[in-house]
Amino acid sequence: MDKLKLALIGCGGMGTRHLYGLRELARTPFNNIALCALCDLNRDHAELAAREAEQLLGAKPPVFTSMEAMVQAIPDLMAVDVVTDPSVHHTVVCQALDMGLHVLVEKPMAISVKACHAMIAAGERNGRKLSVAENYRRDPSARLTRHLLDTGRIGTPYMAMLHAVRGGNEIFITPWRHLKDRGGPLLDMGVHYADLIRYQLGDVVEVYGDARLVEPVRKKQRAIRDQYAFYQRRFRAMSSEVPATAEDTAMAMMKMESGVTVSFMMGIGGHGACRNQLILGDKGCLQSFGNRGSQAIWQSADGAVRDQDAILDAIDDFELHPLLDHFFPTENSAGDRAVDWKLIAYEQWELARAVLNGDPIEVNGTEGMKDVAAIYAICESARAGRTVTATEIERGEVYAYQAEIDDALGIDT
Secondary structure (H helix, E strand, O other), rough: OOOOOEEOOOHHHHHHHHHHHHHHHOOOOOOOOEEEEEEOHHHHHHHHHHHHHHHHHOOOEEEOOOOHHHHHHHHOOEEEEEEEOOHHHHHHHHHHHHHHOOEEOOOOOOOOOHHHHHHHHHHHHHOOEEEOOOHHHHHHHHHHHHHHHHHHOOEEEEEEEEEEEOOOOOOOOHHHHOOOOOOOHHHHHHHHHHHHHHHHHOOEEEEEEEEEEOEEEEOOOOOOOOOOOHHHHHHHHOOEEEEEOOOEHHHHEEEEEEEEEEEEEEOOOOOOOEEEEEEEEEEEEEEOOOOOOOOOOOEEEEOOOHHHHHHHHHHOOOOOHHHHHOOOOOOOOOOOHHHHHHHHHHHHHHHHHHHOOOOOOOHHHHHHHHHHHHEEEHHHHHHHOOOOOOOHOOOOOOHHHHHHHHHOOOOOO
């Protein structure tokens, strides 16, 4: 089998998770990737990841601190998996594309809509593939939810809600996730939800939203559950308190192209919690959009409520992609401790198929940009004090909120 010669750029916590994704893929008969190198500006991070890769994949890849040196040393390198922080996604990705490399980039695609457009343009002018690693929609629960919608199990959807609110003032994974010009929590987590909404219900047309910073100071947790060596090392070095400059709470009404109205609410601060997902149709409802390690829940017109296993027993026209079926033979990821790695593996496999076989990319640059724009539409609406259209945001016609980020980072496109 032909294999894509790939390098990993960014050797932090998420980079480690991508190595585990490659390990999951390597264990399957679908493996189509050869890891050739690791690259990070911090050599210590890269060396730590290289030792992890050796344990996971059986060979220690060479380490580099610059992409130029890496490409010179490995002239037949074909693609890179970019797992840096979002504020430099556009810089790294555009450089890689201009070097003739295909790219898989972690979500959020970029720190602003203009940065997304710069990446799309770089891919087009170089004739290279650009894929965004958006994993929630790949989960069996999201695939099954989409199938139920496509086959009319709840009739015509007319209204939906996705509420994901939790209280507290703890640092959300890393301190930089609370800084506006590094990709705050609304962007970092919100693009997951924006992508699920768009995947299930189509494109956004209009947004009226509010976004607020509730917790201006974030505090270090007593302990973290992640056992990756990088995460543990970073946690030990983390300050006890960090300032926050990015909004951490938002709510919005989204009007979809299909006519569906979506109530969206997200927050990781303050007090109180609310988690609720509903897609209402004229013949029933779905109580989930799908999510990593989640379950689809279907309430039919007769009031019967079925969880994912019961849904699969009741229908016979649902199939997963063969690789997802290999990873999840019961067509249900709930309780699978490796679900995160397996969904990453699917994204990596898909890029390789696109490069080697010309297969389509599901979440390409345009899709990734639309997810970023949907979240920033909330912030731009709050700043403008009015409803904004998706077109205005995607074209940069309403841009006061993001302009401050672009100015801080020197983004000029």
